[in-house]
Amino acid sequence: MLKKFCTGLLAYTEEGKPLHRLRPLAEAIDVFLYEAPNRTKSAPHIRDAVDLKRWMMLVIFALIPSMVFAIWNSGMQQFVYTSRDFHLLDEFFESSKSLSSYFAFALKDGRYLSILGLGLKAFVPILFISYLVGGIVETIFACVRKTEIAEGFLVTGMLYPLILPPSIPYWMVAFGVAVGVILSKELFGGTGMNIMNPALCCRVLLFFTFPAQMAGEVWIGTNAAQTRASILEMNRQAKSSPYDGFTQATPLAKFNVGFDVKKVHVDAIGLQRRQTAPDGASRDAVYKQFEIWASEKKSPKELTALSEDQLRSFVTDSIQEGGLGLSPDYFDEAVRFSKLQNGEGVETDGNFFFGNRPGSFGETSTLAILLGGLFLIITGVGSWRIMVSTLLGAYLTAVAFHFFATSFGSDGGAWNPAMFAFPAYKHLLMGGLAFGAVFMATDPVSACQLRPSQWIYGFLIGFVVMIIRLINPAYPEGVMLAILVANVFSSLIDHYVSLCIRGKRSCYF
Numbered sequence: 001m002l003k004k005f006c007t008g009l010l011a012y013t014e015e016g017k018p019l020h021r022l023r024p025l026a027e028a029i030d031v032f033l034y035e036a037p038n039r040t041k042s043a044p045h046i047r048d049a050v051d052l053k054r055w056m057m058l059v060i061f062a063l064i065p066s067m068v069f070a071i072w073n074s075g076m077q078q079f080v081y082t083s084r085d086f087h088l089l090d091e092f093f094e095s096s097k098s099l100s101s102y103f104a105f106a107l108k109d110g111r112y113l114s115i116l117g118l119g120l121k122a123f124v125p126i127l128f129i130s131y132l133v134g135g136i137v138e139t140i141f142a143c144v145r146k147t148e149i150a151e152g153f154l155v156t157g158m159l160y161p162l163i164l165p166p167s168i169p170y171w172m173v174a175f176g177v178a179v180g181v182i183l184s185k186e187l188f189g190g191t192g193m194n195i196m197n198p199a200l201c202c203r204v205l206l207f208f209t210f211p212a213q214m215a216g217e218v219w220i221g222t223n224a225a226q227t228r229a230s231i232l233e234m235n236r237q238a239k240s241s242p243y244d245g246f247t248q249a250t251p252l253a254k255f256n257v258g259f260d261v262k263k264v265h266v267d268a269i270g271l272q273r274r275q276t277a278p279d280g281a282s283r284d285a286v287y288k289q290f291e292i293w294a295s296e297k298k299s300p301k302e303l304t305a306l307s308e309d310q311l312r313s314f315v316t317d318s319i320q321e322g323g324l325g326l327s328p329d330y331f332d333e334a335v336r337f338s339k340l341q342n343g344e345g346v347e348t349d350g351n352f353f354f355g356n357r358p359g360s361f362g363e364t365s366t367l368a369i370l371l372g373g374l375f376l377i378i379t380g381v382g383s384w385r386i387m388v389s390t391l392l393g394a395y396l397t398a399v400a401f402h403f404f405a406t407s408f409g410s411d412g413g414a415w416n417p418a419m420f421a422f423p424a425y426k427h428l429l430m431g432g433l434a435f436g437a438v439f440m441a442t443d444p445v446s447a448c449q450l451r452p453s454q455w456i457y458g459f460l461i462g463f464v465v466m467i468i469r470l471i472n473p474a475y476p477e478g479v480m481l482a483i484l485v486a487n488v489f490s491s492l493i494d495h496y497v498s499l500c501i502r503g504k505r506s507c508y509f
Contacts, residue, residue, distance in 0.1 A: 056154040062375040065368035070361035074166045075119025078221040082230045086237035096346045122166045122222050131157040133174045141186045159199035162362025167224045176206040196487040197443045219358040250358045251430045254336040256476035261334045263421045264414040265326045269338040272311050281412025293322030352429035363432040373438035382442040385454040390437035393462025398424035436479035446487040453497045461486045
C-alpha cells in the first residue's frame with residue numbers, strides 16, 4: 001500500500017502534470033522510505049550500501065543517548081524545581097550524592113512516570129517544530145530550484161533542539177530554524193554548500209536577537225515565570241535551612257563571576273567550609289589577613305569557627321581592616337563559585353559527568369555524549385582527531401591559565417581572578433564543550449578535511465572556547481562562537497596545510 005502510494009505520487013508529479021513543482025517533495029518521501037531508484041550506467045562504478053540518507057541516520061543513532069537523557073533530565077529538573085515543595089528539593093539534593101540514591105529518588109512512589117511525562121512535554125514539541133518548520137523551508141527552496149530535497153536536515157533538525165534551553169518559546173524555535181537555515185545554508189546553495197554549521201547558526205541568531213530568553217536563569221521547566229515563582233516559594237520555606245538559597249543557574253552561570261572575585265576570596269570561603277586544600281600561597285595570604293581582622297574584630301581565632309555573617313564581614317571588609325576587600329555585591333557570587341570549584345552539594349564531578357544539572361537539552365550528560373561520540377568513531381562518521389584536539393586544546397589552554405594564575409602575581413597569585421585558577425578538567429564537564437566537540441565541530445561540510453588540518457582546526461576551537469570563557473565575563477559559554485569562527489577558517493587551514501604537504505604521498509598524523 002505504501003509503495004503504491006509513492007508510485008502514484010511520483011506519477012502525479014512528473015513533468016507536465018499539474019503537481020510537477022512538488023516533484024522534489026515526492027522524491028524525498030520515496031527516497032526516505034525506500035532506496036533511491038538511480039543506477040549508474042557507465043564507469044566508474046562504486047558499490048556502497050551507505051548513501052547520504054543512511055549516513056545521516058548514523059548520526060541520528062549517535063544522538064539517541066543525548067536525546068533520551070535530555071528528556072529524562074529536563075523532566076527531573078522541572079519535577080523538582082517547579083514543585084514549590086522545599087522538602088522535595090531537599091530530598092533531591094540529598095539523593096544526588098550517589099547514583100543509587102538518585103535512582104531511588106526517581107523510582108519512589110512512581111515519580112519516574114511524572115518525570116518522563118514532563119520531559120516528553122518539554123522536548124517533543126520543540127523537536128516537532130524544528131523538523132516541521134525546517135522541513136518546509138527545505139521543501140520550498142528545493143521546489144523553487146527544482147532540485148532534490150537533501151537529507152542534511154535530518155541531522156540539523158535533531159541538533160537544533162538539543163542545543164536549546166527547555167523554557168524557550170515555541171514561536172522562537174520556529175523563527176530560529178526558519179531564518180537560520182535560510183541564512184546559513186539555502187543562500188549558499190543548500191546542503192553541502194554551507195560554510196558554517198546550520199544548527200549553530202540557528203542558535204546564534206536566537207542568542208543575539210533574543211538574549212534575555214537565551215541567557216540567564218532560563219534553563220528549567222517550560223515556563224520561566226512559573227519556575228521563578230516556585231524557586232522563590234521554596235527559598236521562603238527554607239529560611240531556617242543550612243542552604244544559601246536555590247537558583248536555577250547552570251554551572252557556567254555560577255562560574256561567570258567576573259574579575260572582581262579573586263582567588264583569595266574563594267579560597268577563604270572554602271577554608272571556612274573546610275573544602276579548600278590546607279596549603280598553598282593563597283592560604284597563607286588568607287590567614288595573614290585573618291590574623292589582623294580577628295584581632296581588630298575580637299572574633300574567633302579559627303577561620304573555620306566563623307559564622308556565615310562573620311565570614312561575609314571578613315571577606316568584604318577593607319584590606320586596611322584586615323579583610324579581603326571584596327565588594328559586598330559579589331559575596332554571594334563568590335560563595336557559589338567556591339561551591340562549584342570545590343564540588344559541594346550537587347556540584348560534584350559525578351553529577352556533571354552523569355548529567356544531573358540544568359542546561360540546554362543535549363549538553364548536560366557527558367556520559368551520553370561520549371557514547372554517541374564512540375559510535376561515530378566506530379562507524380567512521382565522525383573525526384576522532386577533531387574531537388580529541390578540541391578537548392585537548394581547551395584543556396591545555398585552561399592548564400596554562402591555571403599555571404600563570406597560581407604562579408605569578410602578589411602572594412603567589414592569590415589576588416588573581418578566581419576564574420583563571422579554576423581546575424582545568426572541570427571545564428571539560430561544564431557547558432556545551434563536550435557536545436560541541438563531538439557533534440558540532442565534526443560537521444563534515446564545515447570542518448577541515450585533511451588529517452593535519454583537523455588537529456589544527458580542533459585545537460583552535462578548544463583554544464577560542466577557553467579564551468571566551470575566561471576573559472570575556474559577559475559570555476561564559478564560548479563553544480558556539482568558537483566553532484563558527486573555526487568554520488570560517490577551515491578552508492583556509494586546509495589550503496595552507498595542503499601546500500605544506502604537497503608532493504607527499506600521504507599524511508597520517
